[in-house]
Amino acid sequence: xxxxxxxxxxxxxxxxxxxxxxxxxxxxxxxxxxxxxxxxxxxxxxxxxxxxxxxxxxxxxxxxxxxxxxxxxxxxxxxxxxxxxxxxxxxxxxxxxxxxxxxxxxxxxxxxxxxxxx
Amino acid sequence: xxxxxxxxxxxxxxxxxxxxxxxxxxxxxxxxxxxxxxxxxxxxxxxxxxxxxxxxxxxxxxxxxxxxxxxxxxxxxxxxxxxxxxxxx
Amino acid sequence: xxxxxxxxxxxxxxxxxxxxxxxxxxxxxxxxxxxxxxxxxxxxxxxxxxxxxxxxxxxxxxxxxxxxxxxxxxxxxxxxxxxxxxxxxxxxxxxxxxxxxxxxxxxxxxxxxxxxxxxxxxxxxxxxxxxxxxxxxxxxxxxxxxxxxxxxxxxxxxxxxx
Numbered sequence: 001x002x003x004x005x006x007x008x009x010x011x012x013x014x015x016x017x018x019x020x021x022x023x024x025x026x027x028x029x030x031x032x033x034x035x036x037x038x039x040x041x042x043x044x045x046x047x048x049x050x051x052x053x054x055x056x057x058x059x060x061x062x063x064x065x066x067x068x069x070x071x072x073x074x075x076x077x078x079x080x081x082x083x084x085x086x087x088x089x090x091x092x093x094x095x096x097x098x099x100x101x102x103x104x105x106x107x108x109x110x111x112x113x114x115x116x117x118x
Numbered sequence: 119x120x121x122x123x124x125x126x127x128x129x130x131x132x133x134x135x136x137x138x139x140x141x142x143x144x145x146x147x148x149x150x151x152x153x154x155x156x157x158x159x160x161x162x163x164x165x166x167x168x169x170x171x172x173x174x175x176x177x178x179x180x181x182x183x184x185x186x187x188x189x190x191x192x193x194x195x196x197x198x199x200x201x202x203x204x205x206x207x
Numbered sequence: 208x209x210x211x212x213x214x215x216x217x218x219x220x221x222x223x224x225x226x227x228x229x230x231x232x233x234x235x236x237x238x239x240x241x242x243x244x245x246x247x248x249x250x251x252x253x254x255x256x257x258x259x260x261x262x263x264x265x266x267x268x269x270x271x272x273x274x275x276x277x278x279x280x281x282x283x284x285x286x287x288x289x290x291x292x293x294x295x296x297x298x299x300x301x302x303x304x305x306x307x308x309x310x311x312x313x314x315x316x317x318x319x320x321x322x323x324x325x326x327x328x329x330x331x332x333x334x335x336x337x338x339x340x341x342x343x344x345x346x347x348x349x350x351x352x353x354x355x356x357x358x359x360x361x362x363x364x365x366x367x368x369x
Binding site: 004015018037041042044056085088 | 119120122123124126127128130131133134135137138140141147148149150152153154156157160161163164167168170171174176179182183186187190193194197198200201
């Protein structure tokens with residue numbers, strides 16, 4: 001039963017990660033491409049890591065939980081890097097399928113305190 | 119059953135790495151390439167975890183953790199460079 | 208008290224992270240984890256002087272639960288959109304006026320938006336009053352803003368701000 005769950009998690013996780021990369025290769029402009037890797041790939045790798053934690057708890061003597069650490073880290077960093085990339089793209093004024101925003105783009109004083117997330 | 123699942127997943131992840139590598143070569147803009155690198159390192163991390171399950175060794179976890187940390191720092195540094203033309207101010 | 212223990216919440220969190228990292232719960236590691244949890248906030252207090260308060264811890268737990276479900280739902284949506292025809296996508300930039308003001312709540316909100324409903328937060332205005340969001344496939348910006356404000360921003364405001 002647990003083996004079935006692990007297999008399911010592995011295949012779904014890899015499937016999601018693959019779909020994320022497919023979005024990266026397939027979509028038409030930078031801002032839409034950003035969506036695939038930030039969401040699908042993060043959840044996909046999260047699934048794989050949970051499967052790994054279950055697997056090593058199953059075959060080892062003790063419960064293995066340190067994969068949770070990488071999962072948490074990925075879920076915290078993926079949106080931050082997506083935000084940074086989008087900011088860089090807006091700064092460079094990349095072509096976009098969507099109408100570019102009328103947003104106060106001047107001034108670099110946007111200081112998000114990412115370190116204060118815990 | 120897990121062996122078959124790992125085989126399927128390894129194939130999918132290899133394809134995913136190939137796709138992000140294609141985007142890395144193709145561009146067209148710098149943020150696209152950084153995004154491709156970002157995806158590439160997350161996919162590599164997944165491949166390492168799968169390899170760890172396949173070989174039954176928990177040693178690969180440390181490598182995965184390091185890739186996660188270094189990859190994030192690299193992405194942020196590259197974005198900072200695009201935003202301000204400098205990394206350390 | 209403030210000198211000795213600058214971030215009371217951070218100490219147990221760091222201790223738990225340390226235990227996860229070494230993957231064991233021996234008593235020695237627990238002591239070492241607590242020590243690191245005390246030492247690191249003390250050394251890094253200069254980088255984040257503001258105090259973090261969570262006013263509604265139970266609501267935070269409930270919020271995290273909803274958030275987790277939304278991540279999974281959002282992934283199926285995004286997967287469907289990626290596998291469908293790229294020509295039929297209607298990407299859109301939306302500017303969301305922010306009610307939350309603290310840096311922590313804004314960064315929390317931006318991360319939640321990036322991970323959940325087909326949207327990526329792209330920019331905070333310099334005065335912290337607007338958040339620019341890119342939606343993958345959206346035709347009704349007003350509905351999107353209303354959803355984000357009621358579903359994510361309102362609970363966050365209650366949790367982190369008085």
